[in-house]
Amino acid sequence: MSYKVGVIRGDGIGPEIVAEALKVLDKVAEKYNETFDYTDILLGGASIDATGKPLTEEALETAKSCDAVLMGSIGGNTTTSPWYKLPANLRPEAGLLAIRKGLGLFANMRPAYLYEELKDACPLREDIIGDGFDLVVMRELTGGLYFGERKTFEEDGVTKAVDTLTYSEEEIRRIAIRGFDIAMKRRKKVTSVDKANVLDSSRLWRKVVNEVAKDYPEVELEHMLVDNCAMQLVRDPKQFDVILTENMFGDILSDEASMVTGSIGMLSSASLKEGSFGLYEPSHGSAPDIAGQDIANPIATILSASMLLRYSFNMDEAADAVDNAVKQVLKDGYRTVDIMSEGMTKVGCKAMGTLIAERI
Amino acid sequence: MSYKVGVIRGDGIGPEIVAEALKVLDKVAEKYNETFDYTDILLGGASIDATGKPLTEEALETAKSCDAVLMGSIGGNTTTSPWYKLPANLRPEAGLLAIRKGLGLFANMRPAYLYEELKDACPLREDIIGDGFDLVVMRELTGGLYFGERKTFEEDGVTKAVDTLTYSEEEIRRIAIRGFDIAMKRRKKVTSVDKANVLDSSRLWRKVVNEVAKDYPEVELEHMLVDNCAMQLVRDPKQFDVILTENMFGDILSDEASMVTGSIGMLSSASLKEGSFGLYEPSHGSAPDIAGQDIANPIATILSASMLLRYSFNMDEAADAVDNAVKQVLKDGYRTVDIMSEGMTKVGCKAMGTLIAERI
Ligand SMILES: CC(C)[C@H](C(=O)O)[C@@H](O)C(=O)O
Ligand SMILES: CC(C)[C@H](C(=O)O)[C@@H](O)C(=O)O
Numbered sequence: 001m002s003y004k005v006g007v008i009r010g011d012g013i014g015p016e017i018v019a020e021a022l023k024v025l026d027k028v029a030e031k032y033n034e035t036f037d038y039t040d041i042l043l044g045g046a047s048i049d050a051t052g053k054p055l056t057e058e059a060l061e062t063a064k065s066c067d068a069v070l071m072g073s074i075g076g077n078t079t080t081s082p083w084y085k086l087p088a089n090l091r092p093e094a095g096l097l098a099i100r101k102g103l104g105l106f107a108n109m110r111p112a113y114l115y116e117e118l119k120d121a122c123p124l125r126e127d128i129i130g131d132g133f134d135l136v137v138m139r140e141l142t143g144g145l146y147f148g149e150r151k152t153f154e155e156d157g158v159t160k161a162v163d164t165l166t167y168s169e170e171e172i173r174r175i176a177i178r179g180f181d182i183a184m185k186r187r188k189k190v191t192s193v194d195k196a197n198v199l200d201s202s203r204l205w206r207k208v209v210n211e212v213a214k215d216y217p218e219v220e221l222e223h224m225l226v227d228n229c230a231m232q233l234v235r236d237p238k239q240f241d242v243i244l245t246e247n248m249f250g251d252i253l254s255d256e257a258s259m260v261t262g263s264i265g266m267l268s269s270a271s272l273k274e275g276s277f278g279l280y281e282p283s284h285g286s287a288p289d290i291a292g293q294d295i296a297n298p299i300a301t302i303l304s305a306s307m308l309l310r311y312s313f314n315m316d317e318a319a320d321a322v323d324n325a326v327k328q329v330l331k332d333g334y335r336t337v338d339i340m341s342e343g344m345t346k347v348g349c350k351a352m353g354t355l356i357a358e359r360i
Numbered sequence: 361m362s363y364k365v366g367v368i369r370g371d372g373i374g375p376e377i378v379a380e381a382l383k384v385l386d387k388v389a390e391k392y393n394e395t396f397d398y399t400d401i402l403l404g405g406a407s408i409d410a411t412g413k414p415l416t417e418e419a420l421e422t423a424k425s426c427d428a429v430l431m432g433s434i435g436g437n438t439t440t441s442p443w444y445k446l447p448a449n450l451r452p453e454a455g456l457l458a459i460r461k462g463l464g465l466f467a468n469m470r471p472a473y474l475y476e477e478l479k480d481a482c483p484l485r486e487d488i489i490g491d492g493f494d495l496v497v498m499r500e501l502t503g504g505l506y507f508g509e510r511k512t513f514e515e516d517g518v519t520k521a522v523d524t525l526t527y528s529e530e531e532i533r534r535i536a537i538r539g540f541d542i543a544m545k546r547r548k549k550v551t552s553v554d555k556a557n558v559l560d561s562s563r564l565w566r567k568v569v570n571e572v573a574k575d576y577p578e579v580e581l582e583h584m585l586v587d588n589c590a591m592q593l594v595r596d597p598k599q600f601d602v603i604l605t606e607n608m609f610g611d612i613l614s615d616e617a618s619m620v621t622g623s624i625g626m627l628s629s630a631s632l633k634e635g636s637f638g639l640y641e642p643s644h645g646s647a648p649d650i651a652g653q654d655i656a657n658p659i660a661t662i663l664s665a666s667m668l669l670r671y672s673f674n675m676d677e678a679a680d681a682v683d684n685a686v687k688q689v690l691k692d693g694y695r696t697v698d699i700m701s702e703g704m705t706k707v708g709c710k711a712m713g714t715l716i717a718e719r720i
Binding site: 093124146148158161163164167168200203228234252254255258259 | 438448451453482484485488506510512515518520521523524526528529530555557558560563586587590591594595608611613616618619620
């Protein structure tokens with residue numbers, strides 16, 4: 001079959017890590033006799049430089065015409081890059097928010113787990129880690145505070161700023177369904193996180209999640225307050241299977257969970273909607289300070305390509321092959337500098353991509 | 361001198377731990393020849409049971425008439441307690457929010473540090489802990505999402521809920537000033553946390569904090585995004601001195617920071633306004649499951665009493681004496697069950713209070 005893959009190379013280390021993910025996809029295409037037809041899409045800083053806008057209508061339309069989109073990280077150094085002298089709605093991040101909204105990608109799935117080989121990188125004590133942990137944060141991605149109305153205004157000579165957090169039943173229901181569906185394929189536990197002791201939107205969240213849960217009698221559901229969840233991720237990450245939560249809580253908790261693994265350079269993410277379309281990107285940032293030095297870790301992006309194969313193209317076998325190639329490369333002792341440890345062989349970004357592609 | 365101290369015994373383990381803190385205050389009164397005149401104030405579940413409301417006007421007026429208030433934790437088991445069958449505005453937590461607002465306590469100060477003796481409880485790896493860490497979260501406490509307008513309504517047959525996040529320059533300025541003032545007495549570093557790449561309120565926050573910073577040329581200021589801060593607290597808590605942030609981010613991050621110490625039973629907090637009045641409470645919850653068994657750890661409440669002496673009564677010497685008594689008791693090997701480890705002597709709540717009072 002032939003698939004149209006949108007490619008957002010992004011900023012900072014983006015282009016380098018995306019190149020390695022494409023190397024891996026090419027190998028998959030060859031081995032499984034498929035055709036991936038790549039189309040470049042501009043987003044973020046690269047788009048600002050070329051067009052003056054972080055996302056053009058045209059780029060959004062191209063993305064919509066693809067079967068799936070693979071993305072590197074976007075954005076630059078917020079203190080030194082000229083992009084951050086622009087008004088907020090013209091900065092790189094505005095493009096990211098706009099493409100999520102424009103494509104209707106309401107479900108962000110971020111796995112956080114510990115590779116046996118990288119246990120030493122985990123900041124937690126060994127007795128807490130135990131046999132490791134394996135959780136997924138399902139974050140609502142197009143609602144809540146990040147997409148609410150906002151304004152800054154003067155009242156009686158005092159400047160005030162307002163952001164609004166809105167959720168409708170439907171927005172909550174569709175992400176909850178995704179969360180429970182994923183839990184059914186995993187260890188069948190959903191932890192829904194909110195601040196229902198304070199927020200109206202959280203009380204509605206809890207109510208709708210309880211309703212959806214009725215359709216999944218096999219799944220164990222628990223509710224947890226966001227402040228408690230921030231604690232539990234440090235105290236005992238093993239307790240979690242699927243963490244289901246709204247946009248901002250998901251932003252904070254998924255980053256915390258990534259760091260609890262200690263190897264954020266390994267973590268991929270998928271942004272999904274109904275149907276098979278998805279946008280796939282590493283969980284880490286664009287690391288402008290190390291861009292262009294061939295030292296970035298491409299694994300998170302390669303694993304994002306694996307998620308793309310699995311969730312958008314239904315190519316489970318190929319996705320497993322990529323995941324296993326990553327594991328094998330770690331077993332074989334190859335490390336980029338961010339995950340380097342004693343006795344291992346240090347390799348650059350390109351070499352890591354090649355080593356993984358060879359193992360497919 | 362004679363001081364009027366409001367006492368909120370609270371719910372769950374609240375009454376037990378408050379009793380031990382009063383034992384310690386009595387010892388201080390005796391030793392330093394001061395008079396503490398205690399006045400009980402109802403709040404939370406205890407107030408609901410007695411009056412039907414989580415905070416009465418009368419209780420608020422009494423609190424206002426005090427020089428400072430000492431509080432145990434409030435609230436119950438959210439699944440089993442009848443308090444949580446009540447409408448949201450009549451539940452225990454609503455009383456807590458109302459007393460903060462009613463007393464104008466806009467600055468919540470939550471220290472998180474590692475006791476040398478309790479290093480083993482810290483969930484982080486030893487090489488990350490190093491010589492320990494010592495940070496304070498300064499959380500804005502009466503603005504933002506927790507106090508904004510909220511509503512739940514139907515639109516075209518769909519239920520929607522809205523919460524609003526509002527900050528004015530003045531609200532930001534007064535907490536920023538408190539944050540910088542505290543930093544001047546510590547290691548002179550402020551990390552201001554926001555989500556300025558998305559929220560208008562965060563951009564205003566950053567602007568005002570930058571303005572306030574000009575009056576503190578000795579203090580190093582850095583800005584950090586909330587998702588990054590959630591990561592950095594796990595990766596390297598030593599980098600922080602004062603974390604300055606808005607209400608909800610502060611709620612999440614201060615709990616995360618507490619858990620990173622591993623001994624939340626040791627952590628106190630102060631809620632302050634201009635002037636010397638303050639409300640002091642442990643950082644942990646009301647633990648209804650262990651209430652009445654004389655096994656709760658009273659130390660966080662005792663250290664809250666020490667903060668009360670220091671910040672409301674300007675009794676630094678007495679506060680130091682309490683802090684040192686706590687350290688001494690740990691050195692002497694006494695532990696409540698939550699911080700128990702091999703070779704130590706396990707004691708109950710009352711015994712712990714007595715042991716600390718004896719060392720003053
Ligand atoms: C860049 C920013 C707007 C974005 C977000 O918070 O959604 C990022 O932090 C992420 O998590 O993808
Ligand atoms: C009970 C709740 C409203 C409260 C808050 O979030 O402010 C609590 O979590 C706290 O941190 O004191």
